[in-house]
Amino acid sequence: MRKRIIAAVICTAMVFSAAACGTKKSTEGTGGEKSKELKEVSFVLDWTPNTNHTGVYIAQEKGYFEEEGLKVEIAQPPEDGAEALVASGKAQFGVSFQDSMAPAVAGENALPITAVAALIQHNTSGIVSRAGEGMDTPKGMEGKKYATWDMPVEKAMLKNVIEGDGGDFSKVELIPSTVTDEVSALQSKSVDAIWIFYAWAGVATEVAGLETDYFAFADLNPVFDYYTPVLIANNEFLKQDPDTAKAFLRAVKKGYEDAVEDPKGAAEILCKASPELDTELVQASQEYLADKYKGEVEQWGYIDPARWNAFYQWLNENQLVESELPENAGFTNEYLPE
Structure with missing residues (x-):
């Protein structure tokens, strides 16, 4: 560090x-x-x-x-x-x-x-995929190619929502990739699903006229509304x-x-x-x-x-941090204007 x-x-x-x-x-x-x-x-x-x-x-x-x-x-x-x-x-x-x-x-x-x-x-991130391919819910990602950053927290969250939907996370094909052009990646079918922030990448698919399915993490587990x-x-x-x-x-x-x-x-x-x-x-x-x-x-x-x-x-x-995070770690409202 x-x-x-x-x-x-x-x-x-x-x-x-x-x-x-x-x-x-x-x-x-x-x-x-x-x-x-x-x-x-x-x-x-x-x-x-x-x-x-x-x-x-x-x-x-x-x-x-x-x-x-x-x-x-x-x-x-x-x-x-x-x-x-x-x-x-x-x-x-x-x-x-x-x-x-x-x-x-x-x-x-x-x-x-x-x-x-x-x-x-609120957390506006979630998983985007091509429309009509069954990935409008997490379970639908089984057998599909997901572009992963290969980060523990990322994969743990994805596993949580997939299993919460009755799916098997081990059946998702993890493709190590940092996608910078989500529209092109989905259109070329190099991957099937991408974690995005909808305000930018999701809106970009709309502007491009690409029909997509999408689910937000915050809608599936309130803990993920970070x-x-x-x-x-x-x-x-x-x-x-x-x-x-x-x-x-x-x-x-x-x-x-x-x-x-x-x-x-x-x-x-x-x-x-x-x-x-x-x-x-x-x-x-x-x-x-x-x-x-x-x-x-x-x-x-x-x-x-x-x-x-x-x-x-x-x-x-879920033991996703090396040192336990204490209550109120890392933030304050003290400097905000009224």
Whole structure:
């Protein structure tokens, strides 16, 4: 784990050489006078820009960060992901997932990271397949080719829902593969079933006109309605500079609430920031997520302790983590704006 952190620091040192927690930079006004000093903050994505991240780009575009006295740099993640970079302190904030965080927040080698906000209130992931081939329920995956990341938690969850549907997980053909184009993979029949986040890959199949079947993990077992994705922060940064952490989250909150109110405008801002994205896909994805960023909660970003703990308890009971995860491990609502 320590080697991963060191590697992440080295490969991203140039990206963040100008940004460090506590650094301030003054800007020049139109008349040459110095304007408000801005504190520099680094934010690292979990993947390429997509609609999970829209609220951050809105906060950047509309000046919400600057209103809070912040200058925010948004960067792509290193190969090891956002967790290692945030843990190293080279980025103050990043994007992660409750399931992938689990090995990192317990035990002697725990990474100093904490989830400080839920970017989406419920787990929108599940299994997509070509329509009409019997995989609209988990049992139907028997004898079919599933693209696996070959991760213990992934396979344990799949086994749980298949056996819960009366199926035999051992009859699923596991094909080690990291699918980046779900539409092409299904159309070519290189695989039959793929674990996706519906807000992006599921919507992409709709935009492409590919008829699919789909089932969501959260619909089959409430334990699997965990938080994915989440916004994480460096623990030392949270301790030393809580006011900046709260200022960052206030700005981000405004961004996501704007995305809820105006999906079309939100899509335009994301496409402006990342012009390589498919405009039709982004627009459809924003419409899909508009009522899911906050869901039923009043407070943007709120993490329900009962739901968070239920998933980690399931990991403990199934011995899917090396060190037992204690109650409330790895998250806090302390820095959320009211």
